[in-house]
Amino acid sequence: MTDFAATKAMFDLPEGMIYLDGNSLGPLPKATKDRVSAMIEDEWGKMLITGWNKAGWMQQPGAIGDRIGRLIGAEPGHVMMGDTLSIKVYQAVASALEMTPDRRVVLSDNGNFPSDLYIVQGLLKSLGEDYELRVVNPEDVADNITDEIAVLMLTEVDYRTGRKHDMKALTELAQAQGVVTVWDLAHSAGALPVDLAGCNADFAVGCTYKYLNSGPGGPAFIYVAPRHVDSARPALSGWLGHEAPFAFDLDYRPGNGIERMRVGTPPMIQLAALGASMDIWDQVDMQALRARSIALCDRFISGVEASCPALTLASPRDGTARGSQVSFAFEHGYAAMQALIARGVIGDFRAPTTMRFGFTPLYIDEGDVDGAVAIIADVMNNQLWDKPEYKIRAAVT
């Protein structure tokens, strides 16, 4: 059983702040600063180039990948760290498309994070005019899975509402039609138990700076199923994905298994930060986390609905159909969120009307939920959001 009071004590949370935005950028684990300093001073500073061997830098992207793999139900040796999520989406979809060479359509939904759609638009434009990205409503995905589709690319949990796709059912439906699946776990990894192997997923990708608390710009990950990993062609065929990088051959030969999904030099400082965070995650039981996440979200929904009639629930009411976040719709949501942030309740806003709150049991507890509800009720019922300064949009929101 995970001790969530103990995990909460492992984070450095600013005094007086209720941080409900860990689904956007996770907070700082207390151990991270010293871990990064030690890596910089004792490894980079003292070992210099020999750190690649002596400190095991070269093996870390795969070793940390396996620790994340436990959270997402991946087989050991099938998750690799590196690059950004956008790059990992590109890799996965490019490889997946080549597995169905006679098909030309990538199916996704408009609840996907736009970046995933952008990156596929760019890829398909490179591949040729006969390729198509077909974007449907989330509830229409199942009906659109036909033998015309090459790749089904979905984000499991909707970044706006927290609505959760049924990964197992959709993967099964897709595979029955010969469709290859790519699952984006940006709002799943560390948010809820994922069972990639059990769902028979083909490819999966995700980031680490949200629920996995690796810090801004932490490296992403990619998963390739055992049955594909030795045949998937890496479109981004980089040096460290070569079978023998230090042979300096002029021709690319893909490395064994997941190694081929490496591209360039891994970001060792960011990986050190991620390593410190994974020390916490290694102690977490994902079923316990899920139960607590649903309880916290339910408590928040009840509290807000009881006290704020102007807010409309925009997330599924059924906890098992949700990720680890709750959204409410409100016409003046942007200003209301600014008023909340000014009062130490940090959520975020997604156009046009979504106020979004993430619940992360590692460091959020019932006291935080109740405190947030009280402040939200104050802001809403006393129209504290109705001030000019809360209506000025920042560049990054």
Place this chain on the structure above:
Amino acid sequence: MTDFAATKAMFDLPEGMIYLDGNSLGPLPKATKDRVSAMIEDEWGKMLITGWNKAGWMQQPGAIGDRIGRLIGAEPGHVMMGDTLSIKVYQAVASALEMTPDRRVVLSDNGNFPSDLYIVQGLLKSLGEDYELRVVNPEDVADNITDEIAVLMLTEVDYRTGRKHDMKALTELAQAQGVVTVWDLAHSAGALPVDLAGCNADFAVGCTYKYLNSGPGGPAFIYVAPRHVDSARPALSGWLGHEAPFAFDLDYRPGNGIERMRVGTPPMIQLAALGASMDIWDQVDMQALRARSIALCDRFISGVEASCPALTLASPRDGTARGSQVSFAFEHGYAAMQALIARGVIGDFRAPTTMRFGFTPLYIDEGDVDGAVAIIADVMNNQLWDKPEYKIRAAVT
């Protein structure tokens, strides 16, 4: 005039080590650890998600790009940080190829770093079977520039020998044939003055963990010439390269100018480390650096040639035709390099016979050169390399 004794004092170099491998991984600036700690504690820890605005994280990839831009002769606002060098090569070549839609050949040479060839092999395979990567000898590049070539992709300085291409002449030759140029500055940026604008270069890319001392896995950069930057299509069309990332539109529209070459979330911890290093670089006059680099390399060549008859110079003798490194060929080069490393002279080895030594005036001086020469002479003339333990190849060399 740059005070190189002062810059040397800004680095944390292990006692008793002569580090001649800054062309592979630069050493640790003394200011880096505290800078990174401050970023982690005061920005990520205290500002959390608001750091993107409050700490200016979002602007840093372009701001630091401009500081590197000064070293490589780029117009302000035309260099963007992010990803790895392999990814930046992919971006540059993919965009460049679309500028010559009727041509199918990418020309490069076998002195290019293999990863650049690998990544283009992967790209061309995605684009179709009629594309070709043509790899010639470095001295034959000029003769192979014809109107059949779409893109000329070269690394300015050969990673093995330090041989330097004439960027201006080859760019001119290429453009006279309608060829678009992509220059890899991995062994140029921070090694010698580069004049991208003066050479009329089209695209350039480079990394920061070598001469720019950003630490293992520091972010790469891309340059796009002003005449191309608003028309180049980003093949890796990621979220932060969108014209309005926070509008969350479903369709990609490229951002203004170099912004479109952004892909995913920038690695802010690695960028903080790079920022600390750029504080040193901001003080450096590149002409003074070049003069000193040539003087150090010449001193090393004279010293080694006078004392080690078994070593054959593998680099150009003319300093102006070289980067900031010197290589010697020796049949037992691997073992000899291990013997040197065991004695505190850190260079590296590149198969089959190259012993490589980097000279970086920011922290290497005449005393280091003379000290290295003495140890090399001892190892060579007393056959100290001829021991079994020096012949065991490490995974990463």
